[in-house]
Amino acid sequence: MGRTSRKKRSTLANRAMAASAALLLGGGGLVAVNVYASAGEGASGAPPGRSWNAGRQMSTIDCPDANIALPDVPGGARPEVDRELAAMDTQITDAYRQFADRKEQIARDPDLAENAVLGPLRSKRAASLDRIGIAIERTARARPQNLDGLAPCSLRADDPGDEGGDGGEGQDGGQGTDQGADQGQDGGQGTDQGQDGGQGTDQGAGQGQDGEQDQGGDQGGNGPEASDFVDIESVQPNVDRPRNRRGASRGTFTTDCGRNENGKFNPDNVIAAPGVSNGAHHMHDYVGNQATDAFSGDDDLAGGETTCRNQGDRSTYYWPVLRLQNGEDENDVGADGGGKDQNTGEIRTPSQVTLKFVGSPAGKVTAMPRFLRIITGDAKAFTNGDANANASWSCTGFEDRQLKDKYPICPEGSQVVRSFAFQSCWDGRNTDSANHRTHVAFAQDDGRCPNGFKAIPQLVQRIVYDVPPGPGFAVDSFPEQLHKPVTDHGDFINVFDDQLMRKVVSCVNGGRKCR
DSSP: OOOOOOOOOOOHHHHHHHHHHHEEEETTEEEEOOOSOOOOOOOEEEOTTOOOOTTOOEEEEEOOOHHHHOOOOOGGGHHHHHHHHHHHHHHHHHHHHHHHHTHHHHHHOTHHIIIIIIHHHHHHHHHHHHHHHHHHHHHHSSOOTTGGGGSOOEEEEOOGGGTTGGGOTTSOOOTTTTTTTTTTTSSSOOOOTTSOOOTTTTTTSSTTOTTOOOBSOOSTTSOOBGGGEEEGGGSOOOOOOOOOOTTOOOOEEEEOOOSSTTOOEESOOTTTSTTOTTSSSSOEEEEEBTTOSTTOOHHHHHHOOBOOSSTTBOOEEEEEOEEEOSSOOOGGGGSTTTGGGTOOSEEEOOSEEEEEEEOBTTBOOOOOOTTOEEEEEOTTHHHHOSTTOOOEEEETTOTTSOBSSSEEEOOTTOOEEEEEEOOOEEOSSOSOOTTSSTTEEOOOTTSOOOTTOEEOOEEEEEEEEOOOSSSOEEEOOOGGGTTOGGGOEEEEEOOBOHHHHHHHHHHHHTTOEEO
């Protein structure tokens, strides 16, 4: 599915109807009306075949992420391993559908979860993991250890005492949760990697609900819910910009690639699941390279058309679409990545997209290699935990307050802002890695790159949306991730030509602001 056509419908008043019906704001708190029947947020699970305490609504399926757990994968085994990893995502999606369809029965008979959902899923995962082991052993002559331990999955249950699940309200935000907070202001030198980005994220979220699972939206019946949102005015400022050292690269280079006015969408992920249609199980917005889909190789990208104003930038920039929960459907309501994967609602085109490359507070940067691939954030952070989470949410006029595990409720006249500050250190050798992470890294707290890595221009994305006030929106996600904000992520493939990349480096190192 290369492109999803858009339906033009519903006025702003129509779009605001669901949100205004769902919220009453007062005193910094949040009171929601249960206008949708979506699953509750899960924070813990019962082992397969075991029962759980009465009154704890099972919400989702929690599986070990084999991609994170695998060691380095030999190049010769990569295509087969990537296909099996994508198949395992499809297995979880199918199992989640089975679980959702039988949720009431499972609540009455917990053994049904093992017999009808978890058992069959475990068998399918074990077969895929065995094929992964064989593929790696065939090339490396050594089979990865403990693959069998990645096969079992469990159900996660609501836990009123731990709202927010692995996102952890007020916890440390992980790598770069404050990154990009100052974008659109002074050029983005404040990329606070590794700093505590969670202060205030639990303020005003779902208070006064008395444990009820009141919903803030409807994404195919699996979230989001009211506790996934917070009034931005109740959050304390939490952005702490790193100090520039002598020799810092203070310049910026901004590339204008539009806002996806072309309406290019697909549910592929050419980085994480190359060669696999619907490898993401959610829809992506694309700007820049128009040739990008699951089957795009480097040559395809090099020859692809681009929406970027500077034709020397044919890079690929993509992220999960944001949808309004207003009762309207897109044309993808019956398609992979859309309704088939429980991503429903009207896709909202950003009102502004800023793609800015910034420098290092610790020194000069070097050119990034052509076809470098970077994924920032974790599409499975709700079940994986937030170690790799790296999205920031805020509102215009309040960007000194950044959220990682909550969506913001912005006051009238303010727009929703989502930001990604990508990894800014490169290993100097590889354009990708087996888990799509270890070839790049975030700078350390002092702004320097880890040993063995060199600083490159850091991509900072700032995406702004004009949405009705209230909790009536969410990003697309894998179905079992329940549309949590902590799962937000961005993807980038560098297809700058050599001349333009030299200009980027010169501008950044020279302290100039260039376009």
